[in-house]
Structure formats: structure tokens, C-alpha cells
Amino acid sequence: MSQPGKVRRIHDHENLVRELRENKVDALEIVREALSNAKDHGAHRVWIRTWREATPDKPSILFADDGEGMNDDRLGAFWGIGASRKAAQLRIGYKGHGTKLFFASERLTVATKCKGDSSWRICTVRRPSELKADADIDVHWLGSDEQRARDLVELGLFARESGTAIWVEQLLFGDADKLLRRRGLCSYIDWFTVIGDLRSGLFDTRLSFHEAVEGDHVEGLATQEVPLRPIRVDLRVNGEPTYTPMYGRDKDLIAAWGKDVEHYAQKPELHSFGHRFADVNESSAANKRGARDDLTALRLSSPADWMREDGYGIIGRIEGNRRQREYYVEASWQNHRGLYGFEERFGLWLCRDYIPVVRKNELLVRALEEASPDGLGYDLGNLRNWQVFINHQRFLPTANRGDVSNFTEHAPAIHNYLVEWLREKLKEESFRDWIQRLRSARHSGLREREVQQMDRRRDYVRAWLDKPKKAEVIDPSDVPGLTPLDLDEAIPMMAPRSEQELFYLYGLLSSRYRMPLHVLEYNAKIGVDAIASVAHDAQQLITPKTTLARVEFKFDVSAGNPLDHFFKAIDAVVCWKVHRHGPIFEQIAGDTTGLLQKRKKSLLSPPMDTFEIEYEVDGKRRVIPVLEVSTLFEQSSRSKKR
Secondary structure: OOOOOOOOOOOOHHHHHHHHHHOOOOOOHHHHHHHHHHHHOOOOEEEEEEEOOOOOOOOEEEEEEOOOOOOHHHHHHHHOOOOOOOOOOOOOOOOOOHHHHHHOEEEEEEEEEOOOOOOOEEEEEEOHHHOOOOOOOOOEEOOOOOHHHHHHHHHOOOOOOOEEEEEEEEEOOOOHHHHHOHHHHHHHHHHHOHHHOHHHHHOOOHHHHHHHHHOOOOOOOOOOOOOOOOOEEEEEEOOOOOOEEOOOOOHHHOOOOHHHHHHOOOOHHHHHOOOOOOOOEOOOOOOOOOHHHOOOEEEOOOOOOOEOOOOOEEEEEEEOOOOOHHHOOOEEEOOEOOOEEHHHHOEEEEEEOOEEEEEOHHHHHHHHHHHOOOOHHHHOOOHHHEEEEEEOOOOOEOOOOOOEOOHHHHHHHHHHHHHHHHHHHOOOHHHHHHHHHHHHHHHHHHHHHHHHHHHHHHHHHHHHHHOOOOOOOOOOOOOOOOOOOOOOOOOOOOOOOOHHHHHHHHHHHHHHOOOOEEEEEEOOOOOOOEEEEEOHHHHHHOOOOOOEEEEEEEEEEEOOOEOOOOHHHOOEEEEEEEEEOEEEEOOOOOOEEEEEEEOOOOOOOOOOOOEEEEEEEOOEEEEEEEEEOHHHHHHHHHHHHO
């Protein structure tokens, strides 16, 4: 038998290019790639222009910069596949895949000039995604009378010694219209590109970050990996007549940093440089508007302690319950339309080159659970208040920068780092105070929602009672056709062993006896269990006085255990037995807000109201009666013995 022959490799260049050009999540990613390339090639200024072509759904975009330009080698790599000339794994674009997003267009033109060149070289390709693997690109000198040259003259680039301009005409992205909205473009540049460098989060204020950068006081900021160098970005979006600095036409986006804007009025490159974190603001627990309106913004990392020797860096900040909304003008919240919700951006992100790549909130949740065995993770489970960024230069972004391909390799180290970091933070008084305010705010919001929910249920029952003719009325004590029980006939049954059995027993009692609370509506899945009418002789039990009470059923009530509902939403508790009195919690263990105690005097006969829960609400003392159903049967047993 003869030896097998050789196998010829099969290349499908066009299919690969097509896949790379489509390998994106958001049309704005093309801006991220252009800005990263401009910075890597030494640019100090970038111009971005977007406009509509004759085909309205295919807008066009121009990127121009004053960087070092592309020589033949780099120009060939631009048009090639996987041929980046960046140092391997040093920069986010070392794979050479990102610029293939430019290929998703009807026509792609590149003009470039290197130091020493006599003029600009220019090349144009129609339908670049269909370019053959072995195709040569025609390059010619750009004449001063050509339209492309006039574009460069307008930018002041044509006479410069170096630079690059890329015209991406008639983009083939379905969401390309995003490039025509200035605020969305600015927000994306701030969050997902090198312009919004996350290391600004290591300083108390935006002004102090810019002062450090301008004065070259950047010790400890890993500048040898990704230089802290501001780049001026000028935009001309969707038909605007001229180029203006990034925040030049939408000053609201930067207005919250008044001191910084005033200080650097003549340096727009600093206005746009660094992610727009809210300046540090430490609210007091005695905030006039209360914990729900807490506007705290704390920095949890500093230039001195954010980076580890193994290359992991953590930039962490937290904000109060309301957050400082003037800092996030483009965000959306209740009654305020915006570009994104806080849930979409806040949380934990893995980053490369200090650019967010992918959100991994589950890492922070697990770390919180481990770092706070006392249950703190429960309170902090909502990550809308957290801004945590983990950076490592060895993270390998996927082709579309939508994930980190070697995440599983890094996950254990990240988890350990986060746990260690959180444990240290928990020792800081300002952080503990913030946690307490957040907990209070969380409970306050939940409490109000539960109270409103129970009020709606009570209103529904009241409306039913007020109807002259009530539908679906039943009387379980009078059913024609069934033989009624004699008054002396006993109904033996097992004592209840659960809340469900207690409610069943209470229903039986209500059909035979006049109980202090008569259940009219019951729903254990939504809020407090029941709405009940209050017997006339029991109305003095409830404060404030009402004819319809919100009633919670519990098999047993004991000090030290949570009631699982807010006291303010409960008028009375019905249980089988009270086991011990003392401090009692509303929703979770550790949140002591009430006292379970014996009543000085029972108001009911027989005396079911043996205990009560006393707590303070809005500065006033309130009492919730606790009715023990088991006491009725103790009375019965004593009566039989006599």
C-alpha cells in the first residue's frame, strides 16, 4: 500500500473577510477601532465626520488623525487579514481584525502620509469585502485638486508631515444610524474607547485626574503599558456645518464638572479624556432627604493600591441609592428617557487597555457572598451602584471584543483578588456607612412598594363591600342540602403543623364562630397574606383604626427570626404559637426594627391577643397585635377539665 499523499490547504479569503466585517455587536465599534489605531500610531488629534449618503440607510464616516501615518508595510497590513504590525498581545488591536469593520461598506478609501513623504498616498477599493486574496491595491499620489485633498485641507492636515484619513462610505451595518447621533457617539467614546481611559476613576475628582496627567504626576498608573496621553477628538455629526470638540455642541454631558471645564477651557482634549466618573461626594446618614436620596459617590481604589504585581488592576467606585444623575445626562431612569439604563453599564467589567470589554457581574456577586459571611451580599446584590473594572494586559479579547477568550484561565485569580479587596474595603468606615445607607434605602423602597400593594388590595375589597349587589357571595356556614352539625358535635382534627394548615383551621373557626378578623381576600404570593374585616369589638386593637386590616399568617412567631414583610404593611399577625419574645426583624436576620413582647392587657375575649410587636415608624410608636390561635384550644381544654 502506498503512502498517503499531501493535503492542500483550502483558503476562503472572501468568507473570512465577510465574517470579520460582520463580527460586531454595535456599529459604534468602528469608532473604537479607529481611535485605538490613532492612539497607537502617535496621534494627538482625531477628526470624525458622519453624514448621510444618497442612500439614507447607509451613512458614511470619515476618520482622520495626525499620527505617524502608514508606510507600505502597514498599508498592506491594513488591506490584509491578521497582519497587524503591532507588538503581539501588547495592544488591543494586535490581531489586525478590528479594521475589517471598515470593509462593511460600499467604498473604502485610505489616504496616508509618513514623515519624509513628499505628498499623501491614496487608494480606493469598491466593495472591499469582496476583495480577492491575491489582489493588488492601486496607490497613487493625492492631487491637491481632488476632493479628498480638500477634505484634508479643511482639517489642516494636508500640509502636515504625517497623518492618516479613512473614508468609509455607505456602511452596510443595520444599526449604522447610531453614528448620526452626537450624544450617543460621545457616550460610546467615553465608555468604550481609549479616550474614556478608566484610570480617571483612581482620583477623587475629574479635575485632579487632569491635573495629574497635565503635570505628569502619574506614578503608579502603569503608563509603560498604555500611556496616559490625551487626544483631542473633533466631531462633525450628521450634517453639522463645522467640526467642534467632542463636548462642544452638547455641553450638558460635561456641565457637572464645572471647575474642570473652567480650568481647561482652552484644552478640549482634557475635557474628553478619561471616563466621566461622578466626583467623590460623601453624604451623611442624616441627609435631609433620607437614605433613599443618598447622593454618595466614593472612590475605593487609588493610584497607590490599585495594581498588583501579577498584572491585575482594580478600579472601583460606588454610588448612593439615587446616584448623582447630573453626571449621567445620557442615562435613563424613571420619567427620564436616555440612551442606556444603569443596569446596562454599572457592575463589574473586564478591561484591556483600560477599555471595558465584557461585563461579568457574577464575579462580583460571588465575591460579595464570600467576603461578607454575615449576609451583606444579600443587600449588595443589586449592582446598579457599583462601578468595578478589572484590567489585565493578558486578557485576550475575542474578534468582536465582546468577550475575553481566556476568561476561564483568569477567573480564579480574579475571584480571589476581589474577595481580598472587598474584605479590606469592609474595614473602612466610609464604606460601612455607605452600606448602611444603601440597606436603609433598599428597605425603604421595598417597604413603600409593599404598603402601596396592600393598600390597593384593601381598596379592592372595600369597593367590593360597598357594592349594593355583590357578585360571588358565599356563606360557608349555610349551605342548603348539607346536613348542619349539632352545636355539641365535635370535629376532631390534628393541630396545625404549618402556616397553610393554620389558615385552614382559621377558616373553619370563622365559619362557626365570630372571630376578631374575618378573611375576605387571601394571596400568599403577593405581599402580606390577607385582607380581613375587623369585628367591632376588635377595632381598638388596630392602629390606626380601620375596618379592613392587612393580616399576616405565621405558623410561629419568635424573637430573632424575620417576619419576611415590613411592619408598616401589616396591621395584625395571626399565628399558632409565640415561642419567645425579644427583638424581631422585618425582612432579614440582622435588621432589628421591632420588639416582640407580651401585652399588658388583652382586649379580646377569649384573650387571643397575648403578644404584640412594638416598633417606631416616622418617629411614632406603633403596635401590631399578635393573635395566638392555640390559646383558644387551651381555653377549651381547661373548660373540659372543669
